[in-house]
Amino acid sequence: MSPVVNNLLNVVLILVCVVFGAALLTWLERRLLGIWQDRYGPNRVGPFGTLQIVADMIKLLMKQDWVPPFADRLIFIVAPAFAMFVVVAAFAVIPMAPGVGVVDLNIGLLFFLAMTSLGVYAVMFGAYASDNKYAMLGGLRAAAQMVSYEVFMGLSLMGVVMLAGTFNLRELVLAQADGWFIGPQIVGFFIFFMAGIAESHRTPFDLPEAEHELTAGFHTEYSGMKFAMFFIGEYVSVLMSAAMITVLFFGGWLGPAWLPPLGWFLLKTMTLVLLMILIRGSLPRPRYDQLMTFGWKFMLPLALINLLITSALILI
Amino acid sequence: MTYGEELIRHIWPLALFLVMVGGLIVLMLTLPALLGGKRVSRAVNEPYECGIVPVGSTHFRMPIPFYLFAIFFVIFDLEVVFLFAWAVAVKETGWLGFTEALIFILILFAALIYLWRLGALDWRTSRQKLDLRNLDAR
Numbered sequence: 001m002s003p004v005v006n007n008l009l010n011v012v013l014i015l016v017c018v019v020f021g022a023a024l025l026t027w028l029e030r031r032l033l034g035i036w037q038d039r040y041g042p043n044r045v046g047p048f049g050t051l052q053i054v055a056d057m058i059k060l061l062m063k064q065d066w067v068p069p070f071a072d073r074l075i076f077i078v079a080p081a082f083a084m085f086v087v088v089a090a091f092a093v094i095p096m097a098p099g100v101g102v103v104d105l106n107i108g109l110l111f112f113l114a115m116t117s118l119g120v121y122a123v124m125f126g127a128y129a130s131d132n133k134y135a136m137l138g139g140l141r142a143a144a145q146m147v148s149y150e151v152f153m154g155l156s157l158m159g160v161v162m163l164a165g166t167f168n169l170r171e172l173v174l175a176q177a178d179g180w181f182i183g184p185q186i187v188g189f190f191i192f193f194m195a196g197i198a199e200s201h202r203t204p205f206d207l208p209e210a211e212h213e214l215t216a217g218f219h220t221e222y223s224g225m226k227f228a229m230f231f232i233g234e235y236v237s238v239l240m241s242a243a244m245i246t247v248l249f250f251g252g253w254l255g256p257a258w259l260p261p262l263g264w265f266l267l268k269t270m271t272l273v274l275l276m277i278l279i280r281g282s283l284p285r286p287r288y289d290q291l292m293t294f295g296w297k298f299m300l301p302l303a304l305i306n307l308l309i310t311s312a313l314i315l316i
Numbered sequence: 317m318t319y320g321e322e323l324i325r326h327i328w329p330l331a332l333f334l335v336m337v338g339g340l341i342v343l344m345l346t347l348p349a350l351l352g353g354k355r356v357s358r359a360v361n362e363p364y365e366c367g368i369v370p371v372g373s374t375h376f377r378m379p380i381p382f383y384l385f386a387i388f389f390v391i392f393d394l395e396v397v398f399l400f401a402w403a404v405a406v407k408e409t410g411w412l413g414f415t416e417a418l419i420f421i422l423i424l425f426a427a428l429i430y431l432w433r434l435g436a437l438d439w440r441t442s443r444q445k446l447d448l449r450n451l452d453a454r
Contacts, residue, residue, distance in 0.1 A: 007328075007329045008329075008332075010329065011329050011332050011333045011336065012336070014333075015333065015336055015337065015340070019340065060348070061347055061348055061351050061352075062348075062351050062352060062353070063348055063352050063353070064348075064352045064353040064354065064355060065348040065349040065352045077345065081341045081342075081345060084337075084341055084344075085337055085338065085341055088337045089333070089334055089337055092329075092330050092333045092334070102329050102330060102333045103326070103327060103329050103330040103333070104326075105330070110400070131374045132374060133370070133374055133376070136374050136376075140378060140379075140382050143382075143386075144381075144382050144385045144386070147385070147386065147389040147393070148385055148388075148389065150389070150393065151389060151392050151393045151396060154393075154396060154397075154400065155396055155399065158399060158400060158403035159403075161400075161403045161404055162403050162404075162406045165404060165405075165406070165407055166404065167404060224348050224352065225344055225345065225347070225348040226345070228344075229341070229344060288439065289438070289439030289440065292381075292385065292437075292439045293437055293438060293439060296388070296428075296437045297432065297437055300392070300428065301425070301428065304421050304424065304425065307399065307403070307421070308417075308418065308421060311403075311406050311414055311417070312414065314406060314407065315406070315407075315410060315411055315414055
């Protein structure tokens with residue numbers, strides 16, 4: 001197979017898998033939350049409700065394409081598109097297996113961090129353009145939370161970068177052949193895991209969308225497909241956090257030979273996704289001021305100290 | 317082959333991927349406009365505030381902590397980016413680089429502790445802090 005055909009196949013298959021994976025994840029999460037809350041969840045369409053996503057898609061496509069007359073029309077439409085674009089674009093740098101992955105960038109990790117930090121614009125655009133008080137409050141909260149947790153999200157990954165001495169994600173995986181980075185970087189893993197959940201604002205960090213005080217937060221005025229794009233964006237970012245943790249801390253595609261490399265990657269990623277759903281199913285949300293002060297007073301110093309200790313241990 | 321050609325050969329899948337993502341999004345935005353319903357009724361064009369008739373403007377005065385944290389983000393995140401450059405070269409720069417990074421991080425810590433002592437990291441207005449102090453005094 002020529003390299004060009006290989007690249008083309010990679011691009012198309014990864015895009016399709018990411019979008020359908022995120023759609024399937026919406027079903028999986030509802031189903032699992034249902035089981036953990038002693039109810040069924042969606043179980044009518046197809047075997048075990050797996051075709052629920054098809055039904056949802058048809059319904060969303062047939063919904064009225066409504067833009068509020070009081071909203072800023074252009075920004076209102078751009079916001080969900082942007083939300084989905086940045087998270088799916090970040091998937092381009094994730095190496096799934098040898099020869100599987102869109103592009104092999106030297107600055108892969110920086111590209112990922114850049115794309116996740118752009119996500120805050122989508123939220124702010126959506127909130128500002130909606131011209132709704134709930135949306136405005138939710139958007140403010142989301143923006144403050146995302147920028148706060150972003151500060152140490154990047155820092156927590158620098159320990160891994162120090163150990164491997166590169167920003168290239170493929171080389172980062174190969175550097176873990178002797179041992180996964182979860183061992184020496186356990187603190188970095190916990191910080192990144194929490195920051196990853198906070199960046200995709202899911203429970204317990206879903207204060208921007210806390211439904212009992214803000215209806216739906218920044219996407220209160222969104223409906224139909226535009227709402228679905230925010231929704232899919234959130235699930236893609238869950239998938240991406242899980243994939244990124246797999247690549248950086250759990251040795252990516254490395255594993256014993258009884259599974260193919262891609263199989264190992266998917267197995268580890270799915271385990272982490274299930275863990276995130278379990279967290280959503282079991283934890284309450286904190287108060288907003290607690291969330292912010294926890295980030296600044298505990299997580300940021302911890303990330304900096306982790307960085308110093310890691311570098312000192314490497315140099316000794 | 318020149319450097320530019322090499323770069324294009326390496327990077328074109330990324331460009332193609334981004335274009336395809338863009339195309340998918342445009343498709344998702346245009347299809348419902350063609351397929352969706354077109355109903356208009358009396359309440360459709362009002363802001364959704366749980367059925368209550370909206371009062372006042374959206375452009376209210378925002379709580380000041382949001383501005384504060386935006387500024388902290390600019391200060392700390394920009395300084396943290398300098399550490400990225402050190403992190404990737406930690407073995408090459410050795411103990412000299414470590415000492416310099418240590419000084420840099422200590423300055424960051426000093427700023428953080430200053431803000432902490434000032435009470436800027438507490439997500440409360442001065443009014444709420446006063447209420448809290450009165451509550452403690454009682």
